Amino acid sequence: MPKSTQPATGRQWMLLILVLLVAVNLRPFLTAPGPVLSEIVAETGMGYGSLALLTLLPMMLMGVGAFVSPSLQARIGTRRGILIALLVLGAGSLLRLVAPGGAALVTTAALCGAGAAFIQAAFPGIIKAEFPQSIPVVTGLYSAFLMGGGALGARLTPLLVNHGYGWRPALAWLAAPALVALCAACFILSDSRSDRPDKALTGRLLRRPRTWTLIVAFGLVNAGYSSAVAWLASYYQSLGWSSGDSGNLVALMAICQAAAALALPVLARRSIDRRAFLRMTLAMQAVGFAGFAFMPQAAPAVWAALCGAGLGSSFSLAIVTALDHLPRPEEAGVLVALMQGGGFLIASLGPFATAFLHDVSGSFAPGWVMHLLCVASVFFLYMRFNPSRYAQAMQSPI
Structure with missing residues (x-):
C-alpha cells in the first residue's frame, strides 16, 4: 500500500476510518429493496424471478468481478480502482431515483x-498489509461495518417510505454514504506500483484444491445471506407482517451480523486455528434457518438474531482464515478475492433457488430448509482448515 510521511499510527487511523466508511456501502443496495418489494411490484409489475435479479445479478457480478479485480488492480492501481468503484457504486444507487421500470x-x-x-x-x-498485527480485529471491524450497512439499508428504506418518500428516492438516498467514502478516499489513499499483485498469481492459486474448498464453503454460507436479504421480509409479509415490521426484522438480522462479525474474530485472535469458532457460526445459522422453516412465528426475533450472528461471524472469520493461508499480503489478498469471487457466484444462486422453490411449493419455507442443508455441508469443509497444513495446502497443485 501507499507510503506516507505521516506517523505510522496517524496514517493507520486514517486508513482504518476509510476502511469503515467504505465497508458501510457494500451491502445497503442488497438489503434496501427487500422491505419495499410490494411497492416495487405494484409500480413495475416485476415477478419473483425478476425481483430475485436485484440480489442475484449484483452477487454474480461481485463474483465475476472478484476474479477480474486482481488483474485490474495490477493494471490501474489500488487507489484509482477504488475511486472508480466507489463512483460506480454511488451512481448505481442514485440512478434508482429515475429508474423507469424493472x-x-x-x-x-x-x-x-x-x-x-x-x-x-x-x-x-x-x-x-497495513494492520499485520491486528488482522482479526480490523477484519472484524470491516465486516461489522459491512453488515451494519446492510442494517442501514433494511431500516432506512421503509422508514423513508413511511414518511412520504416514494421507494425510488428512498433507495437513491443510499448514494450519500458512497459519496462521503469517495471524498475520504480521494484524500487518504495514495498509490504505488508495489501495491499491485502479480498478474499470474490468480492462475497459480486456482490450481490449488484449497482455493476451491474456500470458495465452496464461502459460497454456500453466503447463499443463505443472499436469500435472507432478498426474501426474509417478503416471507414475513406473506405471514401477515407489515413492511415496516418485516424491515425491522431484516435490520435486526443485519445488526446481529455486524456485532458477531466483530466479536468472533476478536475472540478467535489468540489462536490461528479458527475451526471451533467456524463451527459455532454454523450452529447459529442452523438454528436460525430451522426456526424460519418450521416455527416462523414462535420467536422470529430469535431466529433472525441467531441467523444473522452466524452469517456475519462466518463471513469475517472466512476472510481471516483465508488471509492466514499465505504470509505475503498481496498473495493473501488475491486468495481472498478468489474466495469471494467464486463464493459470490455460488451465493448468487440462493435467491433464485429460493424463488424457484417458492413457485413450486407456494412457500418460502423449503428455501430455508435448503440453506439448512447447505450449512450442514459446510461443516465438513471447515474441518479441513487445520493451520498446521496451510503451507502444504497452498503448495499442492491439482
Missing part, C-alpha cells in the same frame, strides 16, 4: 454490484 432497476443493481466487486477484492489485502 429492467432499469436491475441495471442499477448491476452497477452497485460491479462497484462493490473491486472494493471487496482489494480491501482484505490492504488490511493484511
Whole structure:
C-alpha cells in the first residue's frame, strides 16, 4: 500500500476510518429493496424471478468481478480502482431515483454490484498489509461495518417510505454514504506500483484444491445471506407482517451480523486455528434457518438474531482464515478475492433457488430448509482448515 510521511499510527487511523466508511456501502443496495418489494411490484409489475435479479445479478457480478479485480488492480492501481468503484457504486444507487421500470432497476443493481466487486477484492489485502498485527480485529471491524450497512439499508428504506418518500428516492438516498467514502478516499489513499499483485498469481492459486474448498464453503454460507436479504421480509409479509415490521426484522438480522462479525474474530485472535469458532457460526445459522422453516412465528426475533450472528461471524472469520493461508499480503489478498469471487457466484444462486422453490411449493419455507442443508455441508469443509497444513495446502497443485 501507499507510503506516507505521516506517523505510522496517524496514517493507520486514517486508513482504518476509510476502511469503515467504505465497508458501510457494500451491502445497503442488497438489503434496501427487500422491505419495499410490494411497492416495487405494484409500480413495475416485476415477478419473483425478476425481483430475485436485484440480489442475484449484483452477487454474480461481485463474483465475476472478484476474479477480474486482481488483474485490474495490477493494471490501474489500488487507489484509482477504488475511486472508480466507489463512483460506480454511488451512481448505481442514485440512478434508482429515475429508474423507469424493472429492467432499469436491475441495471442499477448491476452497477452497485460491479462497484462493490473491486472494493471487496482489494480491501482484505490492504488490511493484511497495513494492520499485520491486528488482522482479526480490523477484519472484524470491516465486516461489522459491512453488515451494519446492510442494517442501514433494511431500516432506512421503509422508514423513508413511511414518511412520504416514494421507494425510488428512498433507495437513491443510499448514494450519500458512497459519496462521503469517495471524498475520504480521494484524500487518504495514495498509490504505488508495489501495491499491485502479480498478474499470474490468480492462475497459480486456482490450481490449488484449497482455493476451491474456500470458495465452496464461502459460497454456500453466503447463499443463505443472499436469500435472507432478498426474501426474509417478503416471507414475513406473506405471514401477515407489515413492511415496516418485516424491515425491522431484516435490520435486526443485519445488526446481529455486524456485532458477531466483530466479536468472533476478536475472540478467535489468540489462536490461528479458527475451526471451533467456524463451527459455532454454523450452529447459529442452523438454528436460525430451522426456526424460519418450521416455527416462523414462535420467536422470529430469535431466529433472525441467531441467523444473522452466524452469517456475519462466518463471513469475517472466512476472510481471516483465508488471509492466514499465505504470509505475503498481496498473495493473501488475491486468495481472498478468489474466495469471494467464486463464493459470490455460488451465493448468487440462493435467491433464485429460493424463488424457484417458492413457485413450486407456494412457500418460502423449503428455501430455508435448503440453506439448512447447505450449512450442514459446510461443516465438513471447515474441518479441513487445520493451520498446521496451510503451507502444504497452498503448495499442492491439482
